[in-house]
Amino acid sequence: MAEIRIENLTKSFADFAAVKDVSFTIGEGDFFCLLGPSGCGKTTTLRMIAGLELPTSGRILLDGEDVTFNRAAARDIAFVFQLFALYPHMNVRANIGFPLKCAGLPRHEIAARVQEAARILRIEHILDRSVSRLPGGDRQRVALGRAIVRQPKAFLMDEPLGALDAEFRHLMCSELRMLHDRLRATTVYVTHDQLEAMSMASVIAVMNQGRIEQLGAPQEIYDRPASLFVADFIGSPPMNFLGFRGGLARGADRIEVDGALIAVPRLVEDLAPSELVLGVRPEHVRFSDASSIRGEVFGAEYLGTTQIVTVTTGLGRLKARLPSSITVRTGEQVGLAFQPEKLSLFEKASGRVIRSALHEAAHG
């Protein structure tokens, strides 16, 4: 298994730059997610790693070897597209063994490797079945088997679960993650679904307009988003944003938003008066009669264990995640309080996060 290093990678199509000077390293055994909206450059980046696109500039190193201009077949990487692409006229065994047959491996070697892949995926009992009558989950496993059997240095996956039902997608997420834990194979996984990335990745790179906005462990990105874009993209329902205007002084631990004083993590930089944004995750909002942030309940969405309550305030609509045991009526007047140590502040114009004790704690 391999380390993949990306250095100053750029890809332009005519006058459009899909990927702009991107550098990062995927550690050996990482489950690395490229996450972002459509058009952010994540698939183009993956295709360059696979050798399906050639970069305009920059380098790609696989275990220290420069493979930037190697052909795809010479890279020892397995690419998993939509997992359902199987050969319908072949049985499971032949489907899994196909890449090895193409590579001209001896028959006994193929048989042994197919058996091993089937054991890892727990599909030994269906090896002689036709793929056309398999249930969805087993088809996915067969497609994975075809990637595993090559014993590649890395797996590249492009939205492999995109076409599935929500329920089944969740199941396949945990299977993929468990498979990764067994094989410890370096995996690069492209998705626009933040929940998929959060649940599987060891490292996430959030991409936006051809650049990496933030790279880090899922919880790190969730707790300490580096920009408004990341804060908005990660989390469901997404972070609440409250716009306000003000200057900030290093050492301050409260801000004034629309006449209300709100405690925030102690700031570690000064900022001249400008348009700012306070970011609050829904689970860090609670009802408080004493709070001067008032609003009217717009609706409550019951989710079983928790509920999402939407409140219309003078600063816009805010969503709060509260226990379902709290009774909420539409139209009710409520006060809202925020959990101070979890709040983020951003510069509106640049989208950059303003540094505070929230970030100091991460390195302390």
Place this chain on the structure above:
Amino acid sequence: MAEIVLNGVTKAFGPAKAVDALSLVIGDGEFVVLLGPTGAGKTTTLRLIAGLEDPDSGHIAIAGRDVTREPPAARDVAFVFQQYSLYPHLSVFDNLAFPLRAPGRGFDRAGIEARVREVAGLLRIGDKLANRATHLSGGQMQRVAIGRALVREPALFLMDEPLSSLDAKLRSDLRIELKHIQEDLGATILYVTHDNIEAMTLANRIGVLNAGRLEQVGTPREVYESPVNAYVAARLGSPGINLLPRNLFADFPAPAQTATIGARTEHLRIRKTTNGGASGTATWIEHLGDQNHVHVTLGAEKLVSLAEPEAGIEAGDRVAVDLINPLFFDKQGARLTV
């Protein structure tokens, strides 16, 4: 607006029954969601009510009138599809006005104008009326598609996963707006989805479909808290319910026929233990941001629960698992009450 009655509606395609003796009453002004996986018969049910399919047996009544053999146009229902099908060469205004201009609707120019503006305002696309329909974002296009159903004020709205082609954020915004519009208009809606969160947040009542059969109908809270069987229990909640063999908790008192114990997060207490009393091992903490799931191996079984931050459980920890008022199911999966 009107009451809809389905009575023993059955539809087979070849040997497979897509809809099997379905009976359901949708009250005037009610928002009913049919929940089920692909192939459960959701879309076929909608198509039967719309008149796009004929049932093999059973009756469909809208506002007290049997419409089983009536053509689609005579049924006064509006259908919103998963893929917004707008007229690309028309403006948003003309797309919305289109159903009103159909022959026999009897709207004059001023009436159409007023109705379109009212609906556009409701859907917050009032400033987009002059745009070409194709020059809109996905969320706006789906609003126009919903708007085109709304302008007609039909007796019943049929919606086939109308939000599923939108991204997560838009979906959650439109969800709560759709609910508000429905309440404001007093509209009767039958909505189908495979997304349990949509079902729970939108519905007055949820009907859970399984292989063409209606397993249970009830309010989201009823279906979540008191499922009639294990199939229904497994459809709702995140993380999903853990269905565990009864003998895994041999000491726990349960009804005699219990074969399976159903435990949701709120039925489980998971504690870290250093001394004895541990029954399982935490294998993985899944960080989903707003909530973290703890995966526990218990003998040969696995279970998933919400991890409470204050419990401080980490991967590899030995844990004790206690049950608090769980659900009980017999060998066939039917719910047993205590």
